[in-house]
Amino acid sequence: MILGNLYPLLLGILHPMLTRGTFIVDPDGILRAQEVTWYDVGRNAEETLRLLEAFDFVRKNPGVACPAGWRKGEKALRPGMDLVGKVAEALK
Known part of the structure; x- marks a missing residue:
């Protein structure tokens, strides 16, 4: 089955050439x-790869989270109330 059929793109049903999608x-x-x-705004393959690596990492390391921009x-971080407002410090 075509992935686009499982996850229809916004407006893609009426105008299939107007939208593009990336799904993980x-x-x-x-x-x-x-x-x-x-259609007129490109996607970032580097960011897609970063997301794939982050999702793979958290799948293999339950209980951790990858912060924005993680490579x-x-x-990585262990989410909890002690991190509220202190993420930047925790990443140093």
Whole structure:
């Protein structure tokens, strides 16, 4: 089945050439991320790769979270109330 049929793009039903989408689906079939853009705005392959690596990392390391901009090999966090307002400090 075509992935676009499973996750229809906004307006894509009426105007299939107007939108593009990137979907990250985990091995269990759960949609973890989606990005939909208008036809005239490109997508960022580097960011898609970063997201794939982050989702893979948290899948293999339960209980941790990857902060915004996280890259493979960088520090991850254990979410909790003690981190509220202190994420930047925790990443130093």
